[in-house]
Amino acid sequence: MTVRQADYPPTPASKVGSSGRRLLGTPAKTKGRRSAQRKLALQGLLFVAPMVALVAAFVVVPLVRVIQLSFTAWTGLGTPQPVGLANYRYLYSWSSFRTVLVNNAILLSGLVLWVLLPFLLATVIYKLRRAALVRTIIFTPTILPPIVVGEVFSIMLAHSGPLNIVLRHLGLGVVARDWLTTPYLVLLSVIWMISWATFGVGVQFFSAALVAIPSSYIEAAQIDGARWAQIVWNIYRPVLRPVMQFWFLVLTISTVTYFFPWIFGLTQGGPGYESTTLDYMVYLTGITNGEYGLGSAISVILLLFLLVLLLIYEGGRRIRRAYG
Amino acid sequence: MASASMPLSTAVALKAYGRKSAVGPRTVAVVAVVAVLFPLAWVIRVAVRPTEAYVRNPNGIGGGFTLGNFASAWRQGLLGPALLHTLYTVPLGAVLATLVAAFAGYGFAKLRVPFRRFLLGFVILAIAIPIPSIIIPLFNEGLDIGYTNNYIGLSIVCAALYGSWGTFFLYGQYKGLPDALIDSAHMDGAHELGIFFRIAVPLVAPSIATVLALNVILQWSNILLQLVLLPTSTKQTIMVSVSALGGQYTAATPIVAAGYLEAAAPLLLIYALSQRFIRRGMFAGALNE
Incomplete structure (x- = not known):
């Protein structure tokens, strides 16, 4: 590399983009420069090659493989036997799988809570003198591994657990329920648990963005007699919209398609399949029962579910951009 | 908060507004902190409660204090x-x-x-x-x-x-x-x-x-x-x-x-x-x- 000066004559900085990338209008004239550029391209490739190779081997190949496997029957012995659409047809008529789909649809509504609650708290506490302390306290539980969170809530929401005791003490005994063993109610418990586990991160995101709002805006609105709700709707909401979208996207790819560790810690999918989600079903069918073909078909449905969510998200963004 | 160019009355009004409105946010902040910390505190309390006391009354918080559960978990x-x-x-x-x-x-x-x-x-x-x-x-x-x-x-x-x-x-x-x-x-x-x-x-x-x-x-x-x-x-x-x-x-x-x-x-x-x-x-x- 010491001969670099010779084969790569220094170019005026103004004509060179980021580290040697040619800008338009500066053609590569000499043979020497062209080979230098090939060398640069090779160096760039070397920097990204390990990551790209890992992604190819452990994400893209498995993705192709899971689609192939979904059209086969295979339990690990011998070779996968092609069965066409049989796995998908089976899923279509399998009532437990329908329960799982409904569960995922219901849990999706949790997104509203997971986004709105931290947004509201961030806007409410942001002017307080000890806001930073509150945020630090609230952030701490988000470090806990999801299955530990699941265990925490399986203790909290047990039949004679502290939540029911508190409710009875408050004279709200009629509200006390078997939060973890009643169909549908168990989904509410999951939504609440994830809200607890992700709350602190959300507050952190929104608070970071709130700093960008000049306090004179808020003061002016207050002097004009704006109520809190008006300030939230007309100032905080539009300013925080990009962060809201970002947080929404993070939750979509990290939670809505990956409930596994939370459910594993809380209910293991029970009672029956009442708290089983698509990703948990992949585990139960594909790994626990070793039905790789059927499990792969569920994986493909999970991927389609994610794709639909991302398309709705992107579509919503385009529509909003087009109309306002 | 109130800049020097602001009329005094406005500054006073602002200050009063800030003080009055801080009660609500403070309450909300306290509720949020309690809601977040209560499950954690409860589980920590459960972890340091003697097993016999827990079995006798899972809902209580009394019964003493022990670190034995950590040793038992580590071993079992x-x-x-x-x-x-x-x-x-x-x-x-x-x-x-x-x-x-x-x-x-x-x-x-x-x-x-x-x-x-x-x-x-x-x-x-x-x-x-x-x-x-x-x-x-x-x-x-x-x-x-x-x-x-x-x-x-x-x-x-x-x-x-x-x-x-x-x-x-x-x-x-x-x-x-x-x-x-x-x-x-x-x-x-x-x-x-x-x-x-x-x-x-x-x-x-x-x-x-x-x-x-x-x-x-x-x-x-x-x-x-x-x-x-x-x-x-x-x-x-x-x-x-x-x-x-x-x-x-x-x-x-x-x-x-x-x-x-x-x-x-x-x-x-x-x-x-x-x-x-x-x-x-x-x-x-x-x-x-």
Whole structure:
């Protein structure tokens, strides 16, 4: 590399983009420069090659493989036997799988809570003198591994657990329920648990963005007699919209398609399949029962579910951009 | 708050407004803090309650104080060896993921890469793919190639699945470095690796620390990969062992709670040491979008 000066004559900085990338209008004239550029391209490739190779081997190949496997029957012995659409047809008529789909649809509504609650708290506490302390306290539980969170809530929401005791003490005994063993109610418990586990991160995101709002805006609105709700709707909401979208996207790819560790810690999918989600079903069918073909078909449905969510998200963004 | 040019009456009104309205927000803040801390406090209390007292009255909080549950969980759950197993795979996985991300992010941000957009899209795709959707082929391939039941194998898989997020995050950080800095180093005759290690890496070092710390936390907690890719009971990680303690052996709840706290304690320690990087990194992530 010491001969670099010779084969790569220094170019005026103004004509060179980021580290040697040619800008338009500066053609590569000499043979020497062209080979230098090939060398640069090779160096760039070397920097990204390990990551790209890992992604190819452990994400893209498995993705192709899971689609192939979904059209086969295979339990690990011998070779996968092609069965066409049989796995998908089976899923279509399998009532437990329908329960799982409904569960995922219901849990999706949790997104509203997971986004709105931290947004509201961030806007409410942001002017307080000890806001930073509150945020630090609230952030701490988000470090806990999801299955530990699941265990925490399986203790909290047990039949004679502290939540029911508190409710009875408050004279709200009629509200006390078997939060973890009643169909549908168990989904509410999951939504609440994830809200607890992700709350602190959300507050952190929104608070970071709130700093960008000049306090004179808020003061002016207050002097004009704006109520809190008006300030939230007309100032905080539009300013925080990009962060809201970002947080929404993070939750979509990290939670809505990956409930596994939370459910594993809380209910293991029970009672029956009442708290089983698509990703948990992949585990139960594909790994626990070793039905790789059927499990792969569920994986493909999970991927389609994610794709639909991302398309709705992107579509919503385009529509909003087009109309306002 | 009130600037000098503001009429006095307005300043007074503002101050009064601020004082009056602080009661509501303060109440909300207290409620939120209690709602967040109560479950945690309860579980910690359960973990240090003598088992006999808990069995007699699971709803109470009395009955004394003991650290014996932590010892019992450690012994019954075989958490000592399990912690070692976690340490065989998670730190290496986190370092590998951070390393490949630090290189790839720089390559994509500052170097000529053929098919740059396509390859970057490739890496971003990996962020969005949920691990459960590819867990079956990962398991089967692992049996074929031999990375199942192999600590280093799990580290490499984790580097692939968690490096993509780090690449994208660091790509944004490197992008923010001025090109002139790198170009002038070129003109001084520095080579690409030298520029990377002496100029780029030191400048984004806090972000690299963020990626490393978050990788340790995320990979430590990733029970699905640990469960599926280290299926042999003698190779279980601490997360898997502790979940078995609660599941199949049905130990008393205080012991299970103590075990879970033990499995999570190293993360709280890492968080305490690196919380500046973790939270700073999250801001950067949110505001870059």
